[in-house]
Amino acid sequence: MRKPIIAGNWKMYKTISEAIEFANEIKHDCDTENVEVVICAPFTIIKDLKNALEGTNVKIGAQNFHYEDEGAFTGEISAKMLREVGAEYVIVGHSERRQYFNETDETVNLKVKKALSESLTPIICVGESLEQRDSGITEKIVTDQIKAAFSTVSPEEAIKTVIAYEPIWAIGTGKTATSAQANEVCLEIREELLKIYGEETSEKIRIQYGGSVKPGNIKEIMSQSDIDGALVGGASLVAEDYLKLIKF
Secondary structure: OOOOEEEEEOOOOOOHHHHHHHHHHHOOOOOOOOOEEEEEOOHHHHHHHHHHOOOOOEEEEEOOOEOOOOOOOOOOOEHHHHHHOOOOEEEEOOHHHHHHOOOOHHHHHHHHHHHHHOOOEEEEEEOOOHHHHHOOOHHHHHHHHHHHHOOOOOHHHHOOOEEEEOOHHHOOOOOOOOHHHHHHHHHHHHHHHHHHHOHHHHOOOEEEEOOOOOOOOHHHHHOOOOOOEEEEOHHHHOHHHHHHHHOO
16 A cells, blocks of 8 residues: 655745744644655755654655765755755656756656665656647656656665656646546556566555645545645645645
């Protein structure tokens, strides 16, 4: 049985003081036994947010990192740096990183392997654009991204990852794939994992849906057979909404 995972992606929002205020609003009501709860915060917030939520079940993640341990990479953060400030998760290959910061399938693979080597759980994002969906190539785009991300990743490592299917056309647009559309692609992802790893491993890997997820649609999304969680943007920034999401 795969444990559901709800992860907030705060993107470039919240100062330290705002994050602590958020933590104080949720910390007495955020513990859930049946759902894994994560917040992926900006680098500057991670340590303070982790301290503010100490004693709760909320785990803290980052939104990006570099696949090298160290070096002349101005503005970058390493996996070891993330571990030191208390991060347990890291988002890899988000469409905004691919679109604006030249993330590629190759760098996604390098980051997946580096995260795993440093005991960080990578949340691996895949998804198609509206043009690609309209062209009928969603399955090819998404499965190609999966094959690239998991290249040379062992079955033992693969089960430690999380996949987030995020159709690019539904991120921050207010548009949401129907629960059936989302589940269809998540099932295609699982079938690709089956080809790569076999049934035992593929059935253990959790697949989230992301794209304008809100308290009003989380229950329907989570009722689908192959959706094991949600990667949530805007709604995760509001304490009241976040609590509704994790208690779907």
